[in-house]
Amino acid sequence: MNNYPPAQDLTQKAWVVFSGQADRAWLRFLKPGFRHCFVLLHDGRHWLSFDPLLNHSEVLVHYHLSDDFDFPGWLENRGERIVPASLCRTRANPAPVTLFTCVEAVKRVLGLHNWFIFTPWQLYRHLILLHEKKGELSWEV
Secondary structure, eight states: OOOSOOGGGSOOEEEEEEEOOOSSGGGGGSOTTOSEEEEEEEOSSOEEEEEEOSSOEEEEEOTTSOTTOOHHHHHHHTTOEEEEEOOOOOOOSOOOOOOOOHHHHHHHHHTOOOTTOOSHHHHHHHHHHHHHHHTOOOOOO
């Protein structure tokens, strides 16, 4: 048994960051502006980024940023596309088995189980459609 509160009690907010950067030539077949993605999380006090790269995953707690810093806005001003995302921690079934890519890693963090999302562009469209359906698209921290 652990002493952690249930995940659904956390006040975490999440954003998915989409980038056009591609370090490998074979990634250039992906849609320009949507060749990589990673996740920002904010728990009300700390910023955390989870960036699944080709050779390792980078997990950073950004202690140097104040809790009210607009990290998503700052990244957007630097040319990245940012989409707020919901965290689902209620699924009992395991995520589908698939290739481990940045998209799959981000889907795992979000708790998104969808066999048909493979590329950053598909993930972006899915998240945008979800927010349009809910009538919310907020960048607020």
